[in-house]
Amino acid sequence: xxxxxxxxxxxxxxxxxxxxxxxxxxxxxxxxxxxxxxxxxxxxxxxxxxxxxxxxxxxxxxxxxxxxxxxxxxxxxxxxxxxxxxxxxxxxxxxxxxxxxxxxxxxxxxxxxxxxxxxxxxxxxxxxxxxxxxxxxxxxxxxxxxxxxxxxxxxxxxxxxxxxxxxxxxxxxxxxxxxxxxxxxxxxxxxxxxxxxxxxxxxxxxxxxxxxxxxxxxxxx
Amino acid sequence: xxxxxxxxxxxxxxxxxxxxxxxxxxxxxxxxxxxxxxxxxxxxxxxxxxxxxxxxxxxxxxxxxxxxxxxxxxxxxxxxxxxxxxxxxxxxxxxxxxxxxxxxxxxxxxxxxxxxxxxxxxxxxxxxxxxxxxxxxxxxxxxxxxxxxxxxxxxxxxxxxxxxxxxxxxxxxxxxxxxxxxxxxxxxxxxxxxxxxxxxxxxxxxxxxxxxxxxxxxxxxxxxxxxxxxxxxxxxxxxxxxxxxxxxxxxxxxxxxxxxxxxxxxxxxxxxxxxxxxxxxxxxxxxxxxxxxxxxxxxxxxxxx
Numbered sequence: 001x002x003x004x005x006x007x008x009x010x011x012x013x014x015x016x017x018x019x020x021x022x023x024x025x026x027x028x029x030x031x032x033x034x035x036x037x038x039x040x041x042x043x044x045x046x047x048x049x050x051x052x053x054x055x056x057x058x059x060x061x062x063x064x065x066x067x068x069x070x071x072x073x074x075x076x077x078x079x080x081x082x083x084x085x086x087x088x089x090x091x092x093x094x095x096x097x098x099x100x101x102x103x104x105x106x107x108x109x110x111x112x113x114x115x116x117x118x119x120x121x122x123x124x125x126x127x128x129x130x131x132x133x134x135x136x137x138x139x140x141x142x143x144x145x146x147x148x149x150x151x152x153x154x155x156x157x158x159x160x161x162x163x164x165x166x167x168x169x170x171x172x173x174x175x176x177x178x179x180x181x182x183x184x185x186x187x188x189x190x191x192x193x194x195x196x197x198x199x200x201x202x203x204x205x206x207x208x209x210x211x212x213x214x215x216x217x218x219x220x221x
Numbered sequence: 222x223x224x225x226x227x228x229x230x231x232x233x234x235x236x237x238x239x240x241x242x243x244x245x246x247x248x249x250x251x252x253x254x255x256x257x258x259x260x261x262x263x264x265x266x267x268x269x270x271x272x273x274x275x276x277x278x279x280x281x282x283x284x285x286x287x288x289x290x291x292x293x294x295x296x297x298x299x300x301x302x303x304x305x306x307x308x309x310x311x312x313x314x315x316x317x318x319x320x321x322x323x324x325x326x327x328x329x330x331x332x333x334x335x336x337x338x339x340x341x342x343x344x345x346x347x348x349x350x351x352x353x354x355x356x357x358x359x360x361x362x363x364x365x366x367x368x369x370x371x372x373x374x375x376x377x378x379x380x381x382x383x384x385x386x387x388x389x390x391x392x393x394x395x396x397x398x399x400x401x402x403x404x405x406x407x408x409x410x411x412x413x414x415x416x417x418x419x420x421x422x423x424x425x426x427x428x429x430x431x432x433x434x435x436x437x438x439x440x441x442x443x444x445x446x447x448x449x450x451x452x453x454x455x456x457x458x459x460x461x462x463x464x465x466x467x468x469x470x471x472x473x474x475x476x477x478x479x480x481x482x483x484x485x486x487x488x489x490x491x492x493x494x495x496x497x498x499x500x501x502x503x504x505x506x507x508x509x510x511x512x513x514x515x516x517x518x519x520x521x522x523x524x525x526x
Contacts, residue, residue, distance in 0.1 A: 003397045010448075011395075014310045015277045016494070022281055082279040083310045 009194040015083045016040070017195045024154060025146040026055055027079050031153065038067060038152025042131040042161060049124070049168055053114035060113055061105025067152040069098040075155060090187065094155070097162075097180040102111040104173030111171040123167025126206060130161025141199050156203050159184045163210040178214070182207050253506035258388070259437035260412040265330060267481050267506040269302030270295045270499065271443060271492035277310035287317035287494060295359045295497040296326045298503035303494045304353075304415075304441065304490045306334035306365050307346055313353035321355055331356050332413075332441070332490075334392060336365035340372030347380070361413055363390035367398055367405070369478045374409055388412035394443055396424050406432050415441040418486070420520050421451060430485040439487040442480050446491055451476060458526055467515060468508030473498070478507035479519050482512070 028035070037155035041063050048056045072094025081087040105111050115123075134157035135148045151157040159181035166177050192200035253266040270292070278284035292303070303310045313333075320329065333350050335343045347362055362380070364373045370391060377389040390413030393402050406414060406429070408518045414433055418425045419442070431511070433440045446452045455472040469475040480489045511519060 006397055007393065012307075014274065015279075016274055019278050019281065019284060022284065023279060026281060033301050079279070085308075085310060 009190060013191070013194045014085075017197060018042075019083060020195060021143055021147045023079060023083065024149060025144065027075060028146055028148065028150070028153070031074065035150045035153055038070070038133075038150060039131070041067060042151040045161075045165060046124075046127060046131065049113040049127070049165060053168070054112045054117050057113060057169075058105045060165065061101045061111050064165065065098040065101035065105070065160055068094045068101065068162070070152065071155050072098070076154065079214035093180050093184070097177070100173065100176055104171070104177060107173065109197075110171060110173055112170045113165060115168050116153070117169050117217065117220070119213040119220075120168040122209070122213045123164040125164070126167065126209060127161045127164030130157040130159075130164060134160070137199065137202075141197070155184055156188050159188075160203065160206045163206065167210060167213055178210070182210065183187065249506040252504050254481065254510075256439075258412065258439045258487065260388070260410075260439070265439075265488055266299055266301050266503070267305060267486075267488055268300060268477065269330075269332070269441070269490040270300055271313040271490035272303065272305045272316060273309055273443075273492050275449070275492040275494045276305070276312035276315045278315055279311045283317055284494075286322075288315050289322045290496050291493065291499050292316070292319040292326075293323055294498045295503065296323070296328055298500050300499075300503050301328050301330040302332055302441075302488050302490065303329065303352075304332040304443075305473070306336055307350055308334070308336045308365060313350055317353045317355045319497045325355070326520045329356070330361070331359045331362040332363065332390075333359045334363045334365035335373050335377070336368055336392050338369050340369055340376075343369070343373045343376045344380075347376075347386075358384075359386050361388040361390055362386045363392045363413060363415055367391060367393060367401060370405060374405075378409075388439075390414055390439075390441070392441075392443070394415070396422060399424065399429060403428055403432060406436055406438065411436075411438050413439045413441055413487075414430055415443055417444045418442045418449060418480060419445050419451065420476055420485070420523050421447065426483070430483060434485045440485050442486055442489040445476060445489045446479055447475065448492075453524070457521070461522055463518075466509070467511045469505070471501060473501055474505040475519065476511055477502060479516055481506060482510040482516055 045060050045063055048060050072091045076087050076091035076094060081091060131151045135150050138145050138148050149157050151161050162181045163178070166174060185203040189200050189204035189207070192203070228435060253268060254262040256267045257264055272353065276288050278288060303316060305316055307313065320326065331354060333354070335346070335347055337343060337346050347359070351359060362377050362406065364370045364377070374389065377386065380386045381389050390411055391402065391405055392415035393399065394417045396417060402414070402416070405411070414429070416425050416429055418430070453470055458472070460469070464475055467478050471476050477489055477491065480486055493499050493502065
């Protein structure tokens, strides 16, 4: 890209805020009532993490993997990439995340969700933001309920909840599972910022909190 | 002094009907100003339709129909040139949808771009764009932002020689790469150049606009409203009384008339999602245009706001 220093964030925005949020409305309408299943999956993850953190690492990883694959295919690839050609290059990363989760979960004894230090507890809070708080946001930002971003359907709450779950996880592959959700939240936050949307701070704050929590754990060690 | 915003102007125009007759919509209404393409003498209405952001609405059926209504109003008002690019997301299929819905208006002047760094992919991309639009051939294909310009110009001139396109051009925006742009203008027999020019961004006046006149190239002006930032900034500001002398009833028309009054400018291509705005934009190409002294007064007025 020539004269790259002359470009602003807004120059990379290909669509209007109206088109962006209507995209969620259309997607929600198209796949209803799958939301009930993905929310139930989110609650199942929360219950397993809270009550059986050591025994069901594989199931937690598999559920998360299925949801990343679903979001990557049905939302990013099939819908968002239509108005933003750059997303066609991003969507496969969600597939890769699904693959990493399957591999990480399947490896014998490699993933457990049993960390309850301060970082782990913060992770559970972040997970709750992704599963419970995100669907409630539309009226706070003056949008219709139909545009709600649901865990397992929309990328932001899925990435945020996954980060939370991963902060409570232990095992060899865990560090490999952070980059894709973190980078997605950075991209999404910058996109919302370029749109002038006040919700932009939320994905950025979630990503920054996760990074800070990881740093805190490292310092405490 | 009365404060007139773009919104209040449009409402007033709609309400008063006879006072603001739209070109092409009523008998005896003024036709838009026509400008000649220097390389052919073909006459084009001086206001076209851009599609950056505004037509990238994806598969949304409601918004697709709104875009079709904008295209319909554009043609009804006397417009012809619609400009797009493979870079604009779903804009190309949305244009194709609108044209199909309107029964393929004969007035269309299709302006497209090639945008790929791969020399080998240029022809295939143009063909894909043509299918999206659903036109037999493009009138004009431009090298978007000079990406891969050497190879693409070779392709485009060959396509022109074969009759597969009618005109060849290059584009830039927001003042980028003007030095290279000038070199290409001097070295190649382009039919069109597309650049950013408005009452605030006037760098093109120094070299590119005079050079286009000297070399006999038509000029398409993009981002006339700085992607809406300029009109948003002026909303609520007072339109001077003397704007009536040039027939500008809104800030949008004030800005467009400033652009169209430059003798080198052929077509300005504002983008919009609104039917009332597209009519208002084409209407800017009717009535008097400012002379050089008035243009300086207009620029100074906006600068001092």
